[in-house]
Amino acid sequence: MGSPSGSILRMLFLKTISSTVLLLTLFAAQAKAQDLPNDATGFKVGDGRLHPYLQVDSRFVANPGRQSGGGTNDVVLVARPGLDFVLPSDALDFKLNGDVEWRQYMNVGDEDTSKLSTLMGQAALDAQINKQGAVGFGLHERFQRTADPGNQTVTARLLRVTNDAGLGIDLRPGGGALVFSPSYNFIYERYDRPESEADPGTYLQDPENLDSMTHLPKLRASWKFLPKTALFVEAEGQLTVYPNAAVDTNVDTNIFLAQVGAAGSVTQKIALLLKAGYGGTFISADNLGADANFNSVVGQAEFNYLASETMRFRAGALRTVKATPLFKYFDLVRGYVGYDQTFGAFQVGAKLSYDYMIFATAVSGPTSDRNDGNFQAELSLAYRATEWLTVSLTERADSRSSDYSAGADSPQFDYFMNDLFLRISARY
Numbered sequence: 001m002g003s004p005s006g007s008i009l010r011m012l013f014l015k016t017i018s019s020t021v022l023l024l025t026l027f028a029a030q031a032k033a034q035d036l037p038n039d040a041t042g043f044k045v046g047d048g049r050l051h052p053y054l055q056v057d058s059r060f061v062a063n064p065g066r067q068s069g070g071g072t073n074d075v076v077l078v079a080r081p082g083l084d085f086v087l088p089s090d091a092l093d094f095k096l097n098g099d100v101e102w103r104q105y106m107n108v109g110d111e112d113t114s115k116l117s118t119l120m121g122q123a124a125l126d127a128q129i130n131k132q133g134a135v136g137f138g139l140h141e142r143f144q145r146t147a148d149p150g151n152q153t154v155t156a157r158l159l160r161v162t163n164d165a166g167l168g169i170d171l172r173p174g175g176g177a178l179v180f181s182p183s184y185n186f187i188y189e190r191y192d193r194p195e196s197e198a199d200p201g202t203y204l205q206d207p208e209n210l211d212s213m214t215h216l217p218k219l220r221a222s223w224k225f226l227p228k229t230a231l232f233v234e235a236e237g238q239l240t241v242y243p244n245a246a247v248d249t250n251v252d253t254n255i256f257l258a259q260v261g262a263a264g265s266v267t268q269k270i271a272l273l274l275k276a277g278y279g280g281t282f283i284s285a286d287n288l289g290a291d292a293n294f295n296s297v298v299g300q301a302e303f304n305y306l307a308s309e310t311m312r313f314r315a316g317a318l319r320t321v322k323a324t325p326l327f328k329y330f331d332l333v334r335g336y337v338g339y340d341q342t343f344g345a346f347q348v349g350a351k352l353s354y355d356y357m358i359f360a361t362a363v364s365g366p367t368s369d370r371n372d373g374n375f376q377a378e379l380s381l382a383y384r385a386t387e388w389l390t391v392s393l394t395e396r397a398d399s400r401s402s403d404y405s406a407g408a409d410s411p412q413f414d415y416f417m418n419d420l421f422l423r424i425s426a427r428y
Helices: 004-034
Strands: 043-045 048-062 073-087 092-105 118-129 135-146 160-171 178-191 212-226 229-241 253-265 270-282 295-308 311-324 328-343 346-359 371-384 389-402 415-427
Touching: 048 092, 073 415, 229 311, 253 295, 253 311, 253 328, 270 311
Parallel strands: none
Antiparallel strands: 043 048, 048 073, 048 415, 073 092, 092 118, 118 135, 135 160, 160 178, 178 212, 212 229, 229 253, 253 270, 270 295, 295 311, 311 328, 328 346, 346 371, 371 389, 389 415
């Protein structure tokens, strides 16, 4: 039995959904009566267009907390209203997006999931200034509140806030065939503090140990020797600091990557991305334990095949090194494939990926090796009913296997999570 407050919330949310469906129906009738052309959606604001949208999901989620050994299943209702503003031009290409999301867990399983209901959202800005000129500037900012895992170490459901801000410059001497692109990103993540140890999905008593600040300086130089193909060299740093971590819980991790490669079209139907180089971590020996710093080859290879204007296939492999809390860093090897095809008003998509992760020795606690495997799959079918209304059905599966345990009183890291949802998206 759910709590009275939970029943009231569900009743109010169901009324909200009913009102939303009614509004969508009225909006459909109005749009059909106006017979809008394809390029007239949105409200004209100056030289740009403002596009309001609404997404409504009905989900069946198995093991939403990613608990080892299973967990409860539940029905989740989601409402996500938002706005897009687009101002395209060579002088200023400006995009602004924001939405607010409420997830209401209906508490239909054996366990009380009412505390999983939460408010999330995001706001993003992207601006390209003088993008065709000899000197161009890029600016982006994204603020997000989410319950999705923020790292590969702790995969439980932990609410967090992320802010990602960045600035880049494109220097095009001599007409644009040669481009120098220095950039800098700053990412800050802060995890919610639980009100009590009984909060669902939380086993860390001190989630502030996961808070992080990451500096991402990068320099890329590319030479376009064919109209759609370029050679490039890039070097980047990943400087991660854990500002609120307790002593001997986390250590600051510095990573350097340098790669050379090529990207672009080989034929009209085939495009390739190939890059390879060096990746290394720089952590003081006092904090390293039995590990050596990571010093090895990194790279990526991706194959894209455009079979027709309506069908695309891609496959790739990646190796890199990433910072992670509690374990300093992990060596990531990933394989992935994807497929998209359009049949008239229908669109089909499929994604498969497998990550193999080799972690450094834990900063504290058991020092046994940790190797994880993570399989993710997504299948989707979307139907574009009108210019502004889309209905989609999506199936997502996420499976983790791990040979590591932090001790008898801590959870295992194996889990299986499944998310099946029906979504109605209206965007004017």
